[in-house]
Amino acid sequence: MSTIKNKYIEYSIIVISGFLYTAAFAPIDFKLGIFISLTFFLYILSTSSRQSSLLKSFIYGIIVYASGVSWIFNSIYYHGGENLIISIIITFLFIVFLSAFFIPFGYFVNKDTNLNRLDTPILVASIWVLIEFIRSNIFGGFPWLLVGVSHTGTILKHIFPLFGSLMVSFIIVMISMMLVAVLSSKSKKNFLKLYSLGILLFYLLASIFTNFSIDATKPLKITIVQPNINLGTKFNDLELDKIKKKYIEIFDNKINKLVILPETAIPKIYQLDKDFYHLLRSNGELNLISGVFNYNRSKNKIYNSILVLNENEVFYNKRHLVPFGEYTPLESVFSFISDILNIPMSNLTPGDFTQPEITYDDIILHPLVCYEIAYPSLIETSEDYSLIINVSNDAWFGNSLAPYQHLQIAQARALESRRTVIRAANTGISAVINKSGDILHKIDLNEEGLINADIYPSKGVTPYMYFGDYPVLMLIFSIMLLYWKNNKNHG
Numbered sequence: 001m002s003t004i005k006n007k008y009i010e011y012s013i014i015v016i017s018g019f020l021y022t023a024a025f026a027p028i029d030f031k032l033g034i035f036i037s038l039t040f041f042l043y044i045l046s047t048s049s050r051q052s053s054l055l056k057s058f059i060y061g062i063i064v065y066a067s068g069v070s071w072i073f074n075s076i077y078y079h080g081g082e083n084l085i086i087s088i089i090i091t092f093l094f095i096v097f098l099s100a101f102f103i104p105f106g107y108f109v110n111k112d113t114n115l116n117r118l119d120t121p122i123l124v125a126s127i128w129v130l131i132e133f134i135r136s137n138i139f140g141g142f143p144w145l146l147v148g149v150s151h152t153g154t155i156l157k158h159i160f161p162l163f164g165s166l167m168v169s170f171i172i173v174m175i176s177m178m179l180v181a182v183l184s185s186k187s188k189k190n191f192l193k194l195y196s197l198g199i200l201l202f203y204l205l206a207s208i209f210t211n212f213s214i215d216a217t218k219p220l221k222i223t224i225v226q227p228n229i230n231l232g233t234k235f236n237d238l239e240l241d242k243i244k245k246k247y248i249e250i251f252d253n254k255i256n257k258l259v260i261l262p263e264t265a266i267p268k269i270y271q272l273d274k275d276f277y278h279l280l281r282s283n284g285e286l287n288l289i290s291g292v293f294n295y296n297r298s299k300n301k302i303y304n305s306i307l308v309l310n311e312n313e314v315f316y317n318k319r320h321l322v323p324f325g326e327y328t329p330l331e332s333v334f335s336f337i338s339d340i341l342n343i344p345m346s347n348l349t350p351g352d353f354t355q356p357e358i359t360y361d362d363i364i365l366h367p368l369v370c371y372e373i374a375y376p377s378l379i380e381t382s383e384d385y386s387l388i389i390n391v392s393n394d395a396w397f398g399n400s401l402a403p404y405q406h407l408q409i410a411q412a413r414a415l416e417s418r419r420t421v422i423r424a425a426n427t428g429i430s431a432v433i434n435k436s437g438d439i440l441h442k443i444d445l446n447e448e449g450l451i452n453a454d455i456y457p458s459k460g461v462t463p464y465m466y467f468g469d470y471p472v473l474m475l476i477f478s479i480m481l482l483y484w485k486n487n488k489n490h491g
Contacts, residue, residue: 010044014056017041018063024150025068027404034150038176042124045109046180057106061099068145070095071400078231078398098142101135115184118194123483125174126476129166133469140323143374144405147172152411152437158207160415160437161462164376167472175199212462213418213435216385219454220363221256224422224441226430227265228448231395240268244276251280256452258360262426263291263304263370263393270307271295277309287360291369291391291424301349306358306367306391314358316367317351320375363457365389366419373410373421381417381465385457388413388421395427403429403445411437416464420455 017037024034041060045053072094077087108127114120128147136143148168151157159168178195227246243266251259259280266273270292281288287310294305294315303317358365364386366379373390390410394403407429414421414433421433431442432453443449463471 011056011059013040014044014060015063018060019067021060021064022068022145022401025145025401025405026408027401029153031151031154034147034172035176035179038147038173039179042109042177042180043183045106046111046113046115046184048110050107050110050112053106053110054103055106057102057104058099061102062095064102064145065095065098068401068405069098071397071402074398074400075396098135101131105131115181119479119483121174121177121181121195122479124177125170126479128173129170129472129476130480132166132169133473140320141375144409149409149412152408152415155203157415157437158203158210160412161210161212161418161464163472164416164464164469165412166469170472170476171199171202213458213460215435215456215458216363219456220361220387221258222422222453222455223255223259224424224430224432224443224451224453225250225259225261226425226428226443226447226449226451227262228427228446229395230427231393240266243267247280250448250450251286253450254452255286255450257285258287258289260389260391260422260424261288261290262424262430263391264293265290265426266292269293269295269302270305271297277307281309289360289365289389289391289424291393299349302347303351304348304369305351306369306389308358308360308365310360314356316355316358316369318348318369318372319351319353319355319378320372321348321350322371363387366417367391371406371409373406373413373423376413376416376464377468379413379417379419379465381419381461383459383461385459386419387455387457388417388419390421390423391425392423393426394429399446403427407431407439407442411439416462418460418462419458422455 017040020030020033020037022028023030024032024037044056048056070091073087073091076090077084105127109124113124132146135141136146146165146169148165151168151172152160156168156171159171182195225247227243227250229243229246247261247265266276270277271294277288277290280286288307290307290309292305292307294303294307294317295301296303303315304321305318306316308314358367362385364382364384366381366386366388368378368388368390370392372378373392379388392406394406397403403425407423410421410423410431411433414435415437418435420435423429423431423433428445428447429442430451432440432451432455434440435458441451441453443451
């Protein structure tokens with residue numbers, strides 16, 4: 001196998017590959033970029049010593065996350081006291097922490113990796129997916145920029161309802177490693193034939209099973225409101241009357257009986273400002289779904305919630321809170337960071353993992369607040385008609401990649417569950433996403449407006465919604481176990 005002898009060129013390729021990884025996701029959506037990125041990255045690792053691979057994997061991770069999630073600086077700096085040094089340090093540490101998850105990959109993929117074995121690509125893909133799974137769940141998890149999510153809207157969309165985003169990651173990494181093996185192996189033609197046949201058969205089988213849900217015949221008429229309220233204004237008590245006036249003006253337009261407002265539509269505890277919501281509802285006897293701050297007097301706790309308001313009040317309390325933005329992890333250790341940032345309403349309480357079912361007009365609503373949409377395990381579909389409601393306030397992230405990436409994650413959830421996703425975001429991007437992951441209606445970032453749409457709820461349970469990530473986890477552990485036993489038996 002030929003190696004790149006010039007180290008400057010080698011590291012330049014790693015850097016470019018890191019940027020291509022991010023470019024594969026929204027809003028750039030250069031889908032092919034993920035294959036180019038992974039193929040070059042894996043090729044360089046496969047020609048490097050183990051020690052060098054560890055470093056190169058870390059550098060690759062730094063570029064991926066510096067280009068892909070450095071938008072957290074925006075929320076920390078502009079909404080956390082505008083302390084430049086602290087904001088840079090926290091952003092840097094966050095990127096380093098995420099990049100560290102790539103390091104074990106360099107331990108397993110290096111010049112000692114046997115590319116002449118047919119099963120090497122599936123082993124490499126298994127290691128990658130295991131790392132993605134750990135990153136998505138440890139310390140609350142950060143399931144962002146998962147390889148599979150980049151391929152919503154492609155021929156791989158048939159895989160999502162069967163096995164979820166992690167299996168799509170598995171396939172993409174496996175194909176990329178196959179390309180490396182074909183380029184590097186002495187049996188190029190045989191490898192190419194076998195790999196191509198295997199991928200084709202798997203895809204044909206997967207594409208047969210696609211219809212896992214049935215749509216209702218009667219549409220649900222909904223209105224999504226995107227007020228486009230600046231975050232500085234939103235948490236300024238002096239501006240509260242202007243915010244309310246804006247909502248009243250929006251409600252003067254032609255709207256449907258069910259109106260969805262974004263996360264924390266009014267920056268005040270709901271119980272202290274009920275009259276305004278009832279004022280909005282009295283205009284034509286509307287039914288409201290809105291993000292609110294919900295105060296539980298008996299427990300003396302505040303939640304980031306979704307309120308369904310008609311003749312009754314029903315709350316869903318957010319379960320996955322944002323560290324430092326909504327709560328302080330290990331408060332005895334990190335309370336000083338919260339004191340420095342002083343982010344509004346950052347002492348919230350997580351809701352119970354199991355909460356009462358929410359329905360509207362005999363349709364089950366699966367409520368998710370903000371980045372909870374990144375956690376498919378929070379959605380429990382059944383044989384009853386349902387849809388997903390996601391309210392968010394991406395104004396925290398300004399004019400960055402985050403709102404586009406957030407929307408793409410919602411598309412992945414629509415594909416996995418075969419359910420329509422209704423997304424209401426303060427500054428955007430609000431959208432209606434059908435069960436095939438297609439965006440039917442949207443309001444662009446930093447625009448004010450509303451969407452009137454007919455929604456068809458669906459019923460039925462996809463294999464992924466039934467089994468979750470267990471099948472893909474069983475697959476990768478089986479692959480690793482067989483590989484380990486085989487190596488042990490052969491010394």
